[in-house]
Amino acid sequence: MLSLIGFITILIIVALLLSGKLTPMIPLVLIPIIGAFAAGFGFGEIGGFFNDGIGDVINVVVMFIFAILYFGLMQDVGLFDPLITKMITWSKGNVVTVSVASVIIAAVAHLDGSGASTFLITIPALLPLYQRLRMNPYLLLLLVGGSASVMNMVPWAGPLGRTASVLKMDVTELWRPLIPVQIIGMVLMLVLAVFLGLRERKRIERKYGVVDAKAAVADILEGAKDETSEKHQLARPKMLWLNVILTIAVIGVLVWGIIPAGFAFMIGLCIALPLNYPKIKDQTARIRAHAPNALTMASIILAAGSFLGILSGTGMLDAIAENTVKIMPGFIGPYLHLVLGVLGMPFELLLSTDAYYFALLPVAEHIGSGFGIGSLSMAYSMIVGNIVGTFISPFSPALWMALGLANLEMGKHIRYSIFWLWGISLVLLVISTMIGVIHI
Known part of the structure; x- marks a missing residue:
């Protein structure tokens, strides 16, 4: 009975998350409480x-x-603007270098872990630039989305925080x-x-002939100077190198692990705010802008904590895992994490990020433990197999915004991108197994 209640609870949460009619916090908090009452808990x-x-x-x-507050502030002060300008200049309108520059710019832009700001x-x-060079805009979305998805492995982005x-x-x-x-x-x-x-x-030359690349780049750079007055007011070009050093220091401390990640960003934010905006009203405005x-x-993370605490405390997750292990064919069990990793990309088209990590992962982790699969191996397999497709999912609000900005269609984007991104996710899955991140 406990297993059945737990399964129904998770199923209802997934359905509500997929419906898109409620913010994730609501089903993650309320449905487990109802399930716990049904199981006889007070x-x-x-x-x-x-x-x-x-x-x-x-x-x-x-x-x-x-x-999020720290990297939002760094975008306000214009930390990434010089690199974007340099990359566009460096490309010289060459289609190949423009493609490479797109990947690099997206990686830097996604340092804050926010898909919306990246796009x-x-x-x-x-x-x-793509339009002037007659390049396919779906290629831009593929390269930016794929690069941002790989960068989404940073700890302050969604997937790792959820995991x-x-x-x-x-x-x-x-x-x-x-x-x-x-890195790979x-x-x-x-x-x-x-x-x-x-x-x-080759496609452009075959269809349009030779395009004046230098003129295209010059027009784009000239247009970039016509920025809004608000952006000019927030930018701090004279503080660029101090902000660069501070950001490198914060990330360095984070990787070193000498203090908790939240403490590192808290310190960085408390230094960056008065450094760039000495007036208290400006500091308050920046916090309010990114809050x-x-x-x-x-x-969402707090709601997930409530959800997982209730499902674990009531024993529902253990019951689901134990009963699933009994009915699962024995030959699949030891390789369940790899199966889920291979299917990670298709799952991105069927499940929201919250449903994938908060509903599927806890159950898979408990089931895998019954077959001797380590929790980390299960988690890494599901992360690596799924994360490259973060911005191919119709459940990603940031992707819909990107499609609107570029005036593109979701269906065409998925058809154009899924083969290449799924291929990269499978290669990364194999490499992760070879270097010992995922154990067999």
Whole structure:
């Protein structure tokens, strides 16, 4: 009975998350409470489960809040603007180098872990260049989305934060073994950019002949100077190198692990605010500008903590795992994590990020443990297999915004991108197994 109630609880949560009619916080909080009541638990016991769940995710919440505020501030001061301009200049309108530059610009723009800001930076900056060079705009979305997805492995982005809350571990510790995978993923994206750039150049020459590349770049750079007055007021070009040094120091401390990730970003933010905006009203305005993004993610993680605390405390997850192990064919069990990793990309088309990490991962982790699969191997397999397709999912609000900015269609984007991105995810899955991140 406990297994059945747990399964129904998760099924209802997934259905509500997929419906898109409720913010994720609502089903993650309310449905497990109803399930716990149905299983015979009282308010006092449920409150204890809640406290346990929140205690497991609070460090992740603190890290998310201050990381989003910090990188939002760095975008305000114009930390990434010189690199974007340099990359466009460096490309000289060559289709291949423009493709490579797209990957690099997207990687830098996604340092804040926000898909929305990444597309807001890259699409308006690069789309006019693509149009002038007669390049396929779906190639831009593929390269930017794929690059941002690989960068989404950083601990202050969504997937690792969600996974850390499920596994009840420090998100920085979870990230460290993935750093080589992330680097290899970026190399693969650059190789893909070269290959698709060469293919695109042949298509353009065959269809349109030779395009005046230098004139196209000159027009784009000239247009980039016509920025809004608000952006000019927020930018701090004279403080560029101090902000660069500060950001490198914060990330260095984060990788070093000498202090908690949230504390590192908290310190960085408290230095960056008065450094760039000495007036208290400006400091307050910057916090208010980025607080909605920070609090939205924090509320989801806290709600997930409540959900996981209740499902674990009531024993529902254990019951689901035990009963699933009994009916699963024995030959599949030891390789369940690899099966889920291979199917990670298709799951991105069927499940939202919250449903994938908060509903599927906890059950898979419990089932896998019955076959001797380590929790980290299960988590890494599901992350690597799924994360490259983050911005191919129709459940990604940021992707819909990108499609709107570029005036493109979701169906055509999926058809254009899925083969290449799924291929990269499978290669990364194999490499992760070879270097020991995922164990067989």
